[in-house]
Amino acid sequence: MKLHGITRRTFLGTAGTAAAMAVLGCNGKTLRAAKAKVVVVGGGYGGATAAKYLKLFDPLLDVTLIEKTAEYYLSCPGSNEVLAGWHGLEWLRRSHDSLRKRHGIRLVHGEAAAIDAKRRRVRLRDGPEIFYDRLILSPGIDFRWDAIEGYGEADSLVVPHAWKAGPQTTLLQRQLGAMRDGGVVAITAPANPYRCPPGPYERASLIAHFLRSHKPRSKILILDAKTQFSKQALFFQGWQSLYADMVEWISAEKEGAIERVDTRKRIVATEFNEYRCDVLNVIPPQKAGLLAQEAGLADASGWCPVDPNSFVSTLQPEIHVIGDACVAAPMPKSAFAANAQAKICAAAIVDLLQGRAPGPPSLINHCYSFLAPEYAISVTGVYEYSGQERQLVATSSGETPMNADRRREAAFARSWQSNIAADAFE
Amino acid sequence: MTKNIFVLLAATLASQAPGAAEPGLPRPAATTLAHACAGCHGTFGHSRHGTPVIAGRHETDFTKVMREFKYGQRASSIMNRIARGYADEDFQELARFFRNQ
Numbered sequence: 001m002k003l004h005g006i007t008r009r010t011f012l013g014t015a016g017t018a019a020a021m022a023v024l025g026c027n028g029k030t031l032r033a034a035k036a037k038v039v040v041v042g043g044g045y046g047g048a049t050a051a052k053y054l055k056l057f058d059p060l061l062d063v064t065l066i067e068k069t070a071e072y073y074l075s076c077p078g079s080n081e082v083l084a085g086w087h088g089l090e091w092l093r094r095s096h097d098s099l100r101k102r103h104g105i106r107l108v109h110g111e112a113a114a115i116d117a118k119r120r121r122v123r124l125r126d127g128p129e130i131f132y133d134r135l136i137l138s139p140g141i142d143f144r145w146d147a148i149e150g151y152g153e154a155d156s157l158v159v160p161h162a163w164k165a166g167p168q169t170t171l172l173q174r175q176l177g178a179m180r181d182g183g184v185v186a187i188t189a190p191a192n193p194y195r196c197p198p199g200p201y202e203r204a205s206l207i208a209h210f211l212r213s214h215k216p217r218s219k220i221l222i223l224d225a226k227t228q229f230s231k232q233a234l235f236f237q238g239w240q241s242l243y244a245d246m247v248e249w250i251s252a253e254k255e256g257a258i259e260r261v262d263t264r265k266r267i268v269a270t271e272f273n274e275y276r277c278d279v280l281n282v283i284p285p286q287k288a289g290l291l292a293q294e295a296g297l298a299d300a301s302g303w304c305p306v307d308p309n310s311f312v313s314t315l316q317p318e319i320h321v322i323g324d325a326c327v328a329a330p331m332p333k334s335a336f337a338a339n340a341q342a343k344i345c346a347a348a349i350v351d352l353l354q355g356r357a358p359g360p361p362s363l364i365n366h367c368y369s370f371l372a373p374e375y376a377i378s379v380t381g382v383y384e385y386s387g388q389e390r391q392l393v394a395t396s397s398g399e400t401p402m403n404a405d406r407r408r409e410a411a412f413a414r415s416w417q418s419n420i421a422a423d424a425f426e
Numbered sequence: 427m428t429k430n431i432f433v434l435l436a437a438t439l440a441s442q443a444p445g446a447a448e449p450g451l452p453r454p455a456a457t458t459l460a461h462a463c464a465g466c467h468g469t470f471g472h473s474r475h476g477t478p479v480i481a482g483r484h485e486t487d488f489t490k491v492m493r494e495f496k497y498g499q500r501a502s503s504i505m506n507r508i509a510r511g512y513a514d515e516d517f518q519e520l521a522r523f524f525r526n527q
Contacts, residue, residue: 362459
């Protein structure tokens with residue numbers, strides 16, 4: 001790939017960093033120019049993109065990526081397709097090798113246990129500390145295990161959430177495979193905000209796709225904590241044309257809150273009713289990843305407030321938060337959004353380290369949902385910064401037109417999966 | 427459920443895009459605008475699969491196509507929605523950026 005388009009920017013960046021970082025020794029001689037150190041925690045779509053683009057914007061930066069999985073990250077986008085049996089789990093693997101070999105990013109396999117903001121250090125679970133000039137956290141989500149009675153972390157080993165790809169995906173897939181024909185699959189969907197707003201409905205669609213050919217008398221219930229959801233009209237249209245009466249959505253308007261789960265009997269209790277099912281998938285309410293909580297980066301909402309001009313935390317200077325963990329409304333929590341935010345954050349950090357004010361940001365989010373292998377829909381937003389509100393505003397938004405070609409959108413969805421993976425990880 | 431669909435359909439059709447950005451404020455830099463495209467069109471516009479490669483596109487052609495998307499003169503299920511989010515002068519900046527990739 002030709003990269004000469006950034007040459008001018010790179011050249012300026014290089015010169016700027018060298019000058020800004022040169023330090024004088026006490027005898028007045030210039031010591032070896034120290035590179036500015038940026039540490040990124042979390043090697044998902046947000047963190048990987050941030051690390052890569054920091055190096056593209058300023059190759060002289062010293063960039064470290066801390067990722068807890070040893071060999072590869074498992075992509076959440078695409079995990080519903082694995083659930084439906086279209087691909088094996090290995091299809092979701094994203095390696096960080098290119099970031100290391102091709103982009104010169106230092107890769108640290110380990111779990112970031114704590115942040116010492118005063119001394120600007122990240123401490124790893126097994127002891128060592130890593131110093132930073134600027135820190136980017138892309139920690140993703142954690143679950144609110146206290147939100148639904150009867151559904152704590154241990155319960156997810158029996159009734160999966162499958163909202164992080166990996167063993168949870170495999171567990172739910174096995175349960176679907178073992179279910180009797182004529183069984184009922186119940187999915188509980190959380191209130192906003194949460195990771196991947198259209199995800200529960202794509203999941204229902206793809207489970208329906210699997211069941212229609214393997215266990216056609218079965219049914220899928222979505223018990224929703226909301227009264228409306230992302231791409232609703234498009235999902236309804238698709239369910240009707242593809243799966244007839246297989247998928248039923250039950251609004252919070254009808255059933256009230258999801259109050260209790262009995263994982264042994266597979267019962268979901270709402271305010272007004274009880275639903276017994278054969279396979280249960282509870283998608284619990286969420287909050288920013290634990291590390292962000294412990295570092296004092298989250299507010300009472302459980303998410304991390306940022307100034308989206310640079311994604312710097314409004315609670316801790318010199319720490320930036322991107323991806324699902326941050327509050328970037330009206331952007332949804334998605335891999336696409338994390339990728340876009342990472343680039344704004346990386347460019348802003350290069351500017352800040354070189355003593356420049358970051359320029360105005362521009363971001364896109366575009367999320368596809370599959371309903372069948374040749375049937376996909378999407379939702380789009382284009383975002384800019386409102387200086388007065390210190391938050392993002394949508395300059396355009398919209399969904400797939402009701403009469404648009406779903407097969408073409410499915411082809412673009414596959415193309416997106418390939419391009420975003422390369423843009424973030426290669 | 428059928429009734430819901432029609433209610434929602436009507437709501438979707440009625441909702442208008444907020445339109446172009448606030449006038450008077452400085453526009454985002456060409457690089458900032460351009461890197462947002464990479465999610466679908468590949469890093470620096472070098473799409474690997476499916477979506478058009480926009481790197482190396484002729485400048486006039488790029489600007490013309492984006493304007494047509496924005497003003498609905500060219501049909502697309504996706505790019506119409508995206509192009510409406512930009513000011514006309516952004517297309518010129520993007521065209522210059524991608525021509526050089």
